[in-house]
Amino acid sequence: MNKTIYLALFATLFFVNVSQAQESTEETGSLNSGTIISQFDYLLRISNNYQEYKVVKKTNLDKIKANVLDSLGVFEKELAAIQQTVKAQQDKINELEAQVQDTQEELAKAEQARDSFFFLGLPIHKSFYNTIMWTIVAALLGAFLFFLYKFSRSHKVIALSRKNLAETVEEFEQHRKNTLERERKLKRELVDALNGR
Known part of the structure; x- marks a missing residue:
């Protein structure tokens, strides 16, 4: 039984200490430090209740207003810095795109x-040059074959003409x-005839 009483007493002391610790941790916090949310929570805890309303001290309200404005100012500065960074990066992107276009x-x-060069200015x-050159080569080859044919034909004609000549x-x-033989013969006959007379 003594053990049960000691155990019950010990449990009661433990729960009282835990509840006091929670109350003391809830009482901590301030309007001078922490996040805006923690400052609002602290303001709600320290404010008085009147019926269904919360009564807030004007100094505390002014303090939290100043803190909110300070935080907004910081956020605006951060936003301006971010916007400036974004603008600088966009300018860099535009510059790089222009360089890519130029490249x-x-x-x-x-x-x-x-793939091209200047020919006759x-x-x-x-x-196109290869096409022209191969066309010229084909035309020259055709002309060569034509003249070779004409030459061989002319050569045959000349050979035949020489043979005929x-x-x-x-x-x-x-x-x-x-x-000449007949002339000689006639001269001889004439000489013989003149001699024979």
């Missing part, structure tokens, strides 16, 4: 310069020899 334009110009794309010269020589 893309330079890349396009470099690719165009790589005119810019020509390499693929050689035959004509040979016939002419034969005819001349025959004519």
